Amino acid sequence: MPIRDDLRPYEPYGAPQLDVPVQLNVNENPYGPSKATADDIAESLRIAATDLNRYPDREAWALRTALASYLGHGLGPDAVWLANGSNEVMQQILQAFGGPGRTAASFTPTYSMYPEYARNTHTRWITGRRADDFTFDVDAALALIAAEQPDVVLLASPNNPTGESLSLESVRAVCDAAPGIVVLDEAYAEFRRPGTPTALSVLEDYPRLIVTRTMSKAFAFAGGRLGYLAADPAIVDALRIVRLPYHVSTVTQTVALAALRHADEMLARVAELRATRDETAQWLREQGFQVVDSDANFVLFGTFADRHAVWQAVLDHGVLIRETGPDGWLRVSVGTPEEMGAFRDALTAVVATAR
Numbered sequence: 279m280p281i282r283d284d285l286r287p288y289e290p291y292g293a294p295q296l297d298v299p300v301q302l303n304v305n306e307n308p309y310g311p312s313k314a315t316a317d318d319i320a321e322s323l324r325i326a327a328t329d330l331n332r333y334p335d336r337e338a339w340a341l342r343t344a345l346a347s348y349l350g351h352g353l354g355p356d357a358v359w360l361a362n363g364s365n366e367v368m369q370q371i372l373q374a375f376g377g378p379g380r381t382a383a384s385f386t387p388t389y390s391m392y393p394e395y396a397r398n399t400h401t402r403w404i405t406g407r408r409a410d411d412f413t414f415d416v417d418a419a420l421a422l423i424a425a426e427q428p429d430v431v432l433l434a435s436p437n438n439p440t441g442e443s444l445s446l447e448s449v450r451a452v453c454d455a456a457p458g459i460v461v462l463d464e465a466y467a468e469f470r471r472p473g474t475p476t477a478l479s480v481l482e483d484y485p486r487l488i489v490t491r492t493m494s495k496a497f498a499f500a501g502g503r504l505g506y507l508a509a510d511p512a513i514v515d516a517l518r519i520v521r522l523p524y525h526v527s528t529v530t531q532t533v534a535l536a537a538l539r540h541a542d543e544m545l546a547r548v549a550e551l552r553a554t555r556d557e558t559a560q561w562l563r564e565q566g567f568q569v570v571d572s573d574a575n576f577v578l579f580g581t582f583a584d585r586h587a588v589w590q591a592v593l594d595h596g597v598l599i600r601e602t603g604p605d606g607w608l609r610v611s612v613g614t615p616e617e618m619g620a621f622r623d624a625l626t627a628v629v630a631t632a633r
């Protein structure tokens with residue numbers, strides 16, 4: 279294949295999609311929409327279907343308006359942008375603000391797609407490290423930023439796969455130091471502990487700060503593929519240059535708008551999922567594992583001499599978790615109480631055999 283030389287070594291990215299009873303590997307919300315919400319989505323789509331001969335609203339204005347009001351913080355639709363998942367939002371950010379001769383930076387362990395956006399956009403990719411306990415090391419980050427002057431800094435808060443949220447002081451320190459764009463990836467924002475601030479609250483002070491969000495996680499809408507961001511309208515205008523025309527289909531816009539009308543219901547299980555997360559972390563600690571405190575809907579635990587063997591053995595019990603992050607660690611998404619029971623049983627059986 280005459281594929282680009284730099285792409286030759288790669289496999290397509292993606293967690294295994296396996297047909298097993300308990301799926302706790304991609305941080306989805308385990309609770310789907312109710313029948314009433316599903317009916318509203320279907321009815322909205324039935325009405326929109328008669329217009330499918332037309333291209334969608336290229337600016338997705340109605341959806342951006344609804345997302346702005348969902349976010350609050352005085353944001354208007356001109357300060358909101360969207361795409362097919364926050365993955366696509368972030369790739370557009372690197373298309374507009376990265377590119378040949380430019381540098382993007384992040385701090386590992388962090389979300390494994392970041393280097394792929396950089397690779398796809400020919401952006402130089404550099405990483406600093408988090409502290410040994412995986413917390414964000416502000417001084418080390420500021421030193422890297424000072425030395426490398428990255429055009430884009432990508433920070434996930436809560437971070438995937440570790441779960442830590444950044445303090446507003448850290449966000450401000452990075453924004454003050456960074457010469458270019460700072461992206462705060464808040465895919466898991468709704469799972470934060472009450473009282474943990476969002477970077478939306480400092481957006482006004484930093485015209486080069488972008489806060490990305492997604493409907494895939496707490497909002498229980500991963501299949502809808504809708505990611506979005508809040509930023510200065512000038513940033514949104516820059517992204518409109520690189521987006522493909524009509525990139526968000528009428529189908530996506532329609533179903534996302536319908537789901538947003540039911541936001542309370544879509545988010546109703548977040549408190550329960552937080553509680554299940556904390557119980558899962560506590561149980562893992564009681565079993566003698568190391569566990570990272572998480573503000574998200576997953577828990578990173580370890581360590582295992584052969585994590586692949588543990589992952590496979592848990593899978594053999596019908597429970598799919600994720601082999602990701604630092605060597606020796608595994609990540610489990612928070613599911614229903616029944617699913618977490620199956621996870622506990624599987625892990626207990628696996629560890630008993632191994633010991």
Ligand code: PMP
Nearest residue numbers: 363364365389438465492494505
């Ligand atoms: N950011 C982080 C930190 C994530 O974990 C994920 C999903 N795994 C995403 C962004 C992308 O999510 P989506 O494209 O579904 O919005």
